[in-house]
Amino acid sequence: MDDAIKLVFDVAAFASIMVLVVSGLAVIASLMGIFNLGHGEFVLLGAYTVFLFREWGLPIWLGMMVAPLVVGAFGAGVERTVIRRLYAQPVIAMLATYAIGLIIREIVRGLIGGKYYAIEEPLSGAFQMGGISFSVWRTVIICATVVTMVGAWMFLTRSRTGLQIRGALENAALARASGVSTARLYALTFAMGAALAGLAGALMVPLFSLSADLGVRFLVQAFLSVMLGGIGTFGGPVVGGAMIGSMVPGFQWLREIPGVAEQVSPVVAEVLVFVTALIIVKFWPNGLISAGRK
Amino acid sequence: MAIHSGMTRRTFLRGTSVLAAAGWTAVGTSWVLSPEWAHAAGPIKMGIATDITGAIAPGGNSNWQTAQFAVKQINDAGGILGRPVELILEDTASDPGTAVGNVRRLIQQAKVDVVLGGITSAMREAIKNPIVRRGKTLYIYPQLYEGQECTPHLYCTGPTPFQQCGALLPYLIKEKGMKRFAMPSANYIWPQLLNKWARRVIEENGGEVVMEEYFPLDQLEYSATVAKIMSDGVDHVFNTVIPPGLQAFTKQLYEAGYHDKGGTLSCVYYDENSVNYVAPRELEGVYSCVDMFHTVEDPFTHQLIADYNKMWPDTPYLFTAGTAATGMYRGIKFYEAAVIETNGDLSREATSAAIDHAMIEQGPGGGARMVPGTGHCEMNMYIAQSKSGVWNIIQADQAVDPKECIG
Numbered sequence: 001m002d003d004a005i006k007l008v009f010d011v012a013a014f015a016s017i018m019v020l021v022v023s024g025l026a027v028i029a030s031l032m033g034i035f036n037l038g039h040g041e042f043v044l045l046g047a048y049t050v051f052l053f054r055e056w057g058l059p060i061w062l063g064m065m066v067a068p069l070v071v072g073a074f075g076a077g078v079e080r081t082v083i084r085r086l087y088a089q090p091v092i093a094m095l096a097t098y099a100i101g102l103i104i105r106e107i108v109r110g111l112i113g114g115k116y117y118a119i120e121e122p123l124s125g126a127f128q129m130g131g132i133s134f135s136v137w138r139t140v141i142i143c144a145t146v147v148t149m150v151g152a153w154m155f156l157t158r159s160r161t162g163l164q165i166r167g168a169l170e171n172a173a174l175a176r177a178s179g180v181s182t183a184r185l186y187a188l189t190f191a192m193g194a195a196l197a198g199l200a201g202a203l204m205v206p207l208f209s210l211s212a213d214l215g216v217r218f219l220v221q222a223f224l225s226v227m228l229g230g231i232g233t234f235g236g237p238v239v240g241g242a243m244i245g246s247m248v249p250g251f252q253w254l255r256e257i258p259g260v261a262e263q264v265s266p267v268v269a270e271v272l273v274f275v276t277a278l279i280i281v282k283f284w285p286n287g288l289i290s291a292g293r294k
Numbered sequence: 295m296a297i298h299s300g301m302t303r304r305t306f307l308r309g310t311s312v313l314a315a316a317g318w319t320a321v322g323t324s325w326v327l328s329p330e331w332a333h334a335a336g337p338i339k340m341g342i343a344t345d346i347t348g349a350i351a352p353g354g355n356s357n358w359q360t361a362q363f364a365v366k367q368i369n370d371a372g373g374i375l376g377r378p379v380e381l382i383l384e385d386t387a388s389d390p391g392t393a394v395g396n397v398r399r400l401i402q403q404a405k406v407d408v409v410l411g412g413i414t415s416a417m418r419e420a421i422k423n424p425i426v427r428r429g430k431t432l433y434i435y436p437q438l439y440e441g442q443e444c445t446p447h448l449y450c451t452g453p454t455p456f457q458q459c460g461a462l463l464p465y466l467i468k469e470k471g472m473k474r475f476a477m478p479s480a481n482y483i484w485p486q487l488l489n490k491w492a493r494r495v496i497e498e499n500g501g502e503v504v505m506e507e508y509f510p511l512d513q514l515e516y517s518a519t520v521a522k523i524m525s526d527g528v529d530h531v532f533n534t535v536i537p538p539g540l541q542a543f544t545k546q547l548y549e550a551g552y553h554d555k556g557g558t559l560s561c562v563y564y565d566e567n568s569v570n571y572v573a574p575r576e577l578e579g580v581y582s583c584v585d586m587f588h589t590v591e592d593p594f595t596h597q598l599i600a601d602y603n604k605m606w607p608d609t610p611y612l613f614t615a616g617t618a619a620t621g622m623y624r625g626i627k628f629y630e631a632a633v634i635e636t637n638g639d640l641s642r643e644a645t646s647a648a649i650d651h652a653m654i655e656q657g658p659g660g661g662a663r664m665v666p667g668t669g670h671c672e673m674n675m676y677i678a679q680s681k682s683g684v685w686n687i688i689q690a691d692q693a694v695d696p697k698e699c700i701g
Contacts, residue, residue, distance in 0.1 A: 003521065010517035113610045114351035116537050116571035124575075126549045135549035208514065209541035209571055213349070217512050217538065252518035266509045266519070267481055 002132050007253055011246045013138035016145035017204050018245025019238055021218045022225045023152060024196030026237030029226055031169050031189045034083065035094045038101030039222065040215025041108075042194045045071045046201025048108050051117060051210045061122035067202035068195040075194020079187045087186070101215075109212035121206040141203050148199065149238060152192075156234050165189055169232075221248070224277050230287015239289060247273045326404075327362060329369050329378030337380035338373075338633065338640060340365065340626070341406030341431075343397050343421060345413055348388025352567075353413045353618060356611035357436065358383060360619040361410065363602050364626040374633045382406055390420030397421045401429035407640045410434040410625050413618055415483050422448055432642050432649070434629065436621030438563065438584065440487035443669070444699035447646045450670050451628060451662075452621035453585050455491035456697040457675050458562040462583040463495045463532075465677055465689060472530040472558065474504050476523050478516075478543065481508035485534035488562075492532055504528060509539055516543045520550045523557075533561040537571060544576040553579065565616035569683045580680045584615035585673050586659030587685040594656040598623070613658070620658040624671070628652045628664065663693065670696035 025039045036042075046067040053063030078100060086093035121137040128134075156162040168175040168182045176182050201215065208214060221244050229240025251269040255261040264272070280288070329337055342361045345354030365379045373379060382404045386393035393412075400406050401424065409425045409432070412418040418435050425433040426447050435443070438452040466472040475496050479485035485508065493503050504526050507519060520543075523531060531552075535543045547559070553575075560581035561568075566588050568577060588599055602613040613619045632648035633640065653663040660674040672693045678685035 003525075006517075006521060010515075010521075014515050014517070109351075113355075114347075114349070115610065116541065118541065118571055118573040118576075120573055126551060133549065133551040135546075138549070207542060207545055208538070211538055213512075213538060217514060249515045249517050252515065253521075256518060256522065266507055266513065270510050270513065 002130070003256075005130075006132055009134055009138070011249050011253075012142055013135070014249045015242045015245030016138075016142045017200070017207070018218070018221065018225065018248070019149065019241040020141075020145050020196065020200035020203065022222045022229075022237050022241030022244075023149065023234075024193040024200065025222050026193075026226060026229070026234055026241075027152070027196060028190055028193035030231050030233055030237060031165055032087075032186055033090055033231075034087075034097070035090075035223070036193065037094055037098035037219070038078075038104065039097075039193075039197055040217075040219040041101040041104035042071050042075065042197035043201035043204075043215035043218065044108055044212065045074060045104060046198030047119075047205035047210050047214055048111075048201075049198065050119060050202045050205050051112070054119060059122070060119065064122070064199075064202040068199040071198025071201070072191045072195030075197075076187055076191040078194070079190035083190060084183070084186070105212050105216070112210065112212065114212065117210040119205050119210055124206075137206055141207075144199075144203060148196070152196070153234065161185075161188070221245075221273075224274065226287075227281050228277050228287060230284075230289045233289050236287050236289030240287065243288075244273065244277060247276060325383040327365075327381040327383070329373070329380055331369075331378055333373070333377045335377055335638075337378045339380050339382060339404060339406040340629070341397075341400035341404060341409040341411075342381060342383045343386050343393065343400060343409055343411035343425075344383075345388040345417070346383070346385040350388040350413050350417075352611060353437075353616075354386070354388070356613070356617040356619045357411065357413065357622045359606050359609065359611055360602070360613060360622045361626065363605050363613075364623050366605065367601075368626070368630060374630050375638045377638065386411065386417055386421070388414075388417075390416050393417060393421050394424055397424050398429070401425065401431055406431065408432045408434065408629055408645065410436060410622060410629075413437050415439055418443065430642055432629075432646055434625035434649075436625050437618035438615070438621070440484045441491070441696075441698050442487060445669070447642060448669055449625070449628070449649055449664065450621075450696075450698070451625040452618055453615075453673065453675065454670055454696040454698050455488045457585070457673065457694045458583050459488070459492045459495050460694065460697070461675060461689065461691050462560060462562070462581065462677050463492060463501070464499045466530055466558070466560065466581065467496070467499045467501045470530075470558070472501065474502055474526065474528050474530070476505040476526070476528040476531045477503060477507070477534070478519055478523075478531065479506070479508050479534040480511050480536045480539060482511065488534060489532075496532075509535060511536065511539055513539045514542055516546045519543070520546045520552070523547065524550050524552060524555075529557055531557065531559040533559055536563070541571065544572055548573075548576045563616040564680070565614040566612055566685065567614050567616060568680075574683060577680050577683070581677065581688075582680070582685065583675060583677045584620075585675055586615045586620045587676055587678050587687060588614075589678065589685050589687055590659055590674075590676055590690065591687070592660055595658055595660070598658055615659070624654065624657050624662055624673070627654045627657060628662075628671075660692070665696060668696065668699040670698040672696065 028036045049067040049070045050063035123136045126133040164180050168185050225240035225244045226237040229236035344357045369378050384396040384400050433448045435450050441454045564582040631652040632645045635648040636644040651666040655661045662671045662673040664671045675691045675694045677689040678687050
């Protein structure tokens with residue numbers, strides 16, 4: 001029983017990190033039709049902002065609050081200078097985001113001398129409940145993810161701007177004809193996606209340490225999540241992220257079943273995540289959520 | 295074309311002139327650090343092939359700074375038999391594919407007399423043939439590694455698995471009462487071969503390995519592994535997980551309460567750099583065993599570190615054992631000793647025959663001696679435990695045998 005509770009907690013914690021990373025990617029991919037290959041570096045920028053706050057002697061929690069704003073503003077700048085010119089050519093836009101990501105990553109690598117830096121959590125340690133030890137910071141991440149996802153979902157479904165964004169997605173020409181500035185909406189959406197990435201980076205950096213490749217490690221899994229959940233909605237990729245995020249630790253836990261550990265090494269368990277996801281995508285090519293709607 | 299970039303011709307020239315003023319000249323894509331004085335026979339050419347850029351850059355830069363430091367010491371003292379040493383650097387860029395071509399340039403264009411460098415085993419494997427076989431040049435590999443490298447004319451100046459675990463593991467078992475060991479590892483050759491040694495030493499000393507697992511190098515999530523360590527009554531984790539996977543693992547292990555329940559951990563690449571990439575509370579009480587800590591009781595080592603820090607003030611790249619800096623220093627001094635013995639004959643056969651039994655009285659962590667016919671060296675090894683970011687020496691073993699390439 002203890003193991004089961006621990007399993008649920010560990011799976012939920014990692015799934016939350018994945019959902020946070022995927023949500024920013026999902027907002028941009030689903031609502032703008034652009035795959036942001038620089039998303040991992042937006043995550044990195046969020047983490048780097050926290051690192052800078054520590055270097056400047058400012059509180060780390062403050063860095064975590066500011067990181068989404070910094071990265072969001074940066075995203076708005078990128079949208080205005082580069083992405084805006086490439087809406088008609090999504091493939092070129094994708095390559096452009098890759099280039100931007102590469103530039104950010106290598107600049108950060110230079111700034112931190114290619115090293116790894118441990119960053120302490122604002123709330124550290126573990127608390128005991130029923131003899132099981134739970135990480136405080138992972139609990140914070142789970143809560144922050146739930147709050148952020150509910151907030152983002154409310155914004156997109158309940159607010160006037162959210163309605164306009166969804167309208168522009170359905171039919172951009174009609175939205176413009178109705179007096180909605182799609183240029184402003186796209187800038188806002190891109191900034192929102194970047195801000196979510198910044199938040200993800202800021203919250204996860206105490207768990208994984210800062211290094212230039214922090215974001216890259218999540219990018220492939222994040223894209224898999226978007227494929228799994230389906231493009232075109234906000235919820236789809238988020239559900240996909242939760243599923244991939246659960247499978248990563250989940251498959252490692254499967255090895256606890258007697259006899260399995262001998263057959264399945266941790267490396268194989270990691271590969272199985274991709275195999276499983278690809279099988280699901282094979283049967284639901286449009287993703288889980290959009291498949292349900294059609 | 296109206297392209298406005300931050301880099302104008304003038305700033306570019308200014309930038310390169312700074313390098314030139316520091317004694318640098320670019321030849322092709324190699325960087326040459328020429329000595330300040332000349333000799334009729336010309337300088338002794340020492341090639342450094344290390345990772346200045348890419349993932350291994352922190353280690354590579356530390357190696358390169360160490361090479362410049364050691365060569366400056368030699369040149370300031372009058373060179374080797376009166377001949378100055380010239381350093382030629384090739385960036386292996388943390389990429390074995392790139393490295394092969396760059397190393398070939400060292401051999402064919404710069405015609406170096408010896409090559410030192412390579413940090414990862416993959417890099418050593420990639421560059422050893424271009425250097426030793428096709429290039430017919432002496433090669434010195436400075437990093438602690440998994441052993442079993444017995445190529446002729448290739449000399450290893452870093453610690454071997456036996457040197458790192460031969461004393462540490464018996465100490466943990468006999469003195470600290472550790473019985474049940476877990477070996478979480480990154481999935482590549484160094485942990486695989488090191489664990490083979492470690493397992494043998496553990497079992498010979500009455501310990502037991504309850505878990506040996508290999509993970510992808512960048513695995514992000516270790517909850518299942520940590521749960522197993524907790525439930526199997528493991529009292530010591532012999533860790534060979536490396537960054538970037540390392541940080542997530544040590545954090546999850548700490549959060550699960552492993553340390554609070556009295557569990558201990560050792561990691562034989564931890565050194566003075568580790569405080570930067572491992573959180574202090576996860577480093578507390580951890581054991582390591584390398585060929586030098588800054589805390590060893592050896593005046594020469596203290597002077598060496600002080601001089602290095604004077605030459606490179608505020609550098610992020612420290613003079614430590616885990617980055618191969620100690621092996622690099624040792625390698626250069628071995629080569630110096632070999633050239634003195636051959637009386638200036640720089641041919642590969644002559645220097646190789648001499649370095650095979652070379653000896654240095656003093657070095658980082660103490661003197662060292664090549665074990666003839668093995669390509670590896672005896673050196674002092676130190677077991678230390680981390681307390682508040684300082685490595686307290688627990689045990690110092692003199693002239694530990696590498697136990698490689700015997701017979």
